[in-house]
Amino acid sequence: MGERVRTxxxxxxxxxxxxxxxxxxxxxxxxxxxxxxxAFERVEKRYGGLLALCRVSLRIEAGExxxxxxxNGSGKTTLLRMAAxxxxxxxxxxxxxxxxxxxxxxxxRQIGLVGHKTLVYDELTAEENLAFFARLYGLDHAEERIAQxxxxxxxxxxxxxxxxxxxxxxxxxxxxxxxxxxxxxxxLFDEPATGLDRQGRDWLEATLDGLHRAGATLVVSTHDxxxxxxxxxxxxxxxGRVASDTAGQAAAAPVEPEVRGSR
Amino acid sequence: xxxxxxxxxxxxxxxxIELRTRDLTHTVLFFVLMVAGLFSFAFAPTxxxxxxxxxxxxxxxxxxxxxxxxxxxFVREQVNDxxxxxxxxPIDPFAILLGKILANFVFLAVTEIVFMPVFSVFxxxxxxxxxxxxxxxxxxxxxxxxxxxxVFSAMASQARMRELLLPLLLLPILAPVLIAGVEATAGxxxxxHLLERQWLSMLGGFDVIFLTxxxxxxxxLVEE
Numbered sequence: 001m002g003e004r005v006r007t008x009x010x011x012x013x014x015x016x017x018x019x020x021x022x023x024x025x026x027x028x029x030x031x032x033x034x035x036x037x038x039a040f041e042r043v044e045k046r047y048g049g050l051l052a053l054c055r056v057s058l059r060i061e062a063g064e065x066x067x068x069x070x071x072n073g074s075g076k077t078t079l080l081r082m083a084a085x086x087x088x089x090x091x092x093x094x095x096x097x098x099x100x101x102x103x104x105x106x107x108x109r110q111i112g113l114v115g116h117k118t119l120v121y122d123e124l125t126a127e128e129n130l131a132f133f134a135r136l137y138g139l140d141h142a143e144e145r146i147a148q149x150x151x152x153x154x155x156x157x158x159x160x161x162x163x164x165x166x167x168x169x170x171x172x173x174x175x176x177x178x179x180x181x182x183x184x185x186x187x188l189f190d191e192p193a194t195g196l197d198r199q200g201r202d203w204l205e206a207t208l209d210g211l212h213r214a215g216a217t218l219v220v221s222t223h224d225x226x227x228x229x230x231x232x233x234x235x236x237x238x239x240g241r242v243a244s245d246t247a248g249q250a251a252a253a254p255v256e257p258e259v260r261g262s263r
Numbered sequence: 264x265x266x267x268x269x270x271x272x273x274x275x276x277x278x279x280i281e282l283r284t285r286d287l288t289h290t291v292l293f294f295v296l297m298v299a300g301l302f303s304f305a306f307a308p309t310x311x312x313x314x315x316x317x318x319x320x321x322x323x324x325x326x327x328x329x330x331x332x333x334x335x336x337f338v339r340e341q342v343n344d345x346x347x348x349x350x351x352x353p354i355d356p357f358a359i360l361l362g363k364i365l366a367n368f369v370f371l372a373v374t375e376i377v378f379m380p381v382f383s384v385f386x387x388x389x390x391x392x393x394x395x396x397x398x399x400x401x402x403x404x405x406x407x408x409x410x411x412x413x414v415f416s417a418m419a420s421q422a423r424m425r426e427l428l429l430p431l432l433l434l435p436i437l438a439p440v441l442i443a444g445v446e447a448t449a450g451x452x453x454x455x456h457l458l459e460r461q462w463l464s465m466l467g468g469f470d471v472i473f474l475t476x477x478x479x480x481x482x483x484l485v486e487e
């Protein structure tokens with residue numbers, strides 16, 4: 001794996017993160033504006049009688065790379081969707097350091113989400129999917145950007161094929177491409193390695209590392225502890241609470257399966 | 264991005280997907296064809312009976328066809344959680360609903376344009392003399408159906424038993440459209456081809472009121 005990051009440009013210029021993994025190349029550009037963080041302050045989320053998050057206070061600074069661990073049902077997805085402004089907290093507050101004074105639409109513009117599902121239309125081609133979201137975000141030079149992002153995720157040759165014909169791994173690549181097309185400053189990944197083979201996972205890790213080096217804030221929810229090796233901080237959630245928050249590699253934490261009822 | 268432009272982007276996506284899959288139009292076209300054919304064969308109405316029952320039959324056929332179609336409009340967005348992607352875009356939430364309302368209106372309007380001549384032939388009622396005014400009435404009612412149906416489809420999409428819930432919610436709310444539409448159509452197909460202004464006003468008023476309510480509540484309607 002070779003990796004190169006070009007930096008040293010002024011604010012508003014473009015950083016290029018280039019990562020090479022056997023069989024794939026990733027060359028993803030993101031705007032080098034100051035990054036966007038996310039801060040949860042005593043956040044709670046209830047779904048009926050289920051308390052999905054319980055007084056979570058967590059501050060992720062702009063430019064950080066955080067891995068979010070925890071058993072099923074520990075609240076990782078809810079936390080990410082809250083950071084993406086998709087879910088309102090039942091109590092507490094969510095803020096985006098670096099986005100102070102911006103309208104909600106402008107904060108949203110700078111957030112990218114790769115979810116459990118792909119967030120793309122199976123009936124549209126890879127290119128049409130990205131073009132649709134590029135138009136919604138009012139991106140300039142969209143065609144150029146689409147071609148570049150599709151090449152970077154290894155789908156350049158399948159740009160004209162409908163997403164419904166893609167394998168699970170290819171859909172995941174398209175999902176990542178969709179999140180990257182808008183050049184977000186805060187990237188939220190929910191189990192991004194799902195469906196990727198070994199080569200794809202290497203590519204993903206290199207891409208995440210490259211994006212982080214280029215200045216983006218990354219929050220990755222995962223069960224795969226290898227991500228803690230490339231992220232600067234590991235947060236463990238358990239039963240909707242922060243169980244541990246450590247710099248560097250994840251400390252071993254209990255990960256027995258957990259299915260929660262009402263509390 | 265302006266509301267019109269972002270709604271246009273959503274509309275063009277809806278049209279592109281429908282042109283590619285034809286899921287909604289095939290379902291609706293087949294349903295309306297069945298209703299037109301089966302009622303005609305079952306009752307074999309005379310010309311006078313046709314003039315009396317056709318307005319109600321046409322509106323009910325299009326209402327039920329619309330209900331079938333509108334159920335899928337937000338379910339499609341749930342398959343891959345694309346509604347989340349739409350909600351994350353820096354656009355007015357009303358643009359998402361407006362794009363879908365316009366798409367549903369286009370699909371239903373096309374169905375009406377295709378099937379009014381079929382109804383005319385099956386029930387031996389000449390619509391040639393009133394075609395312009397008839398489609399004005401149909402389109403005003405259809406827009407109301409598209410507005411309310413899209414909103415309720417968004418609300419019902421996350422509910423259990425949504426297939427049952429949507430018609431139960433939709434049809435009572437649409438009663439004013441049904442009454443005004445049937446009355447206006449009956450007047451047009453009658454011997455004097457009259458279109459009473461009050462029914463047009465009622466249809467137009469319904470559209471304006473519900474579109475305004477949709478605009479005001481759009482933030483809540485597309486929320487998770």
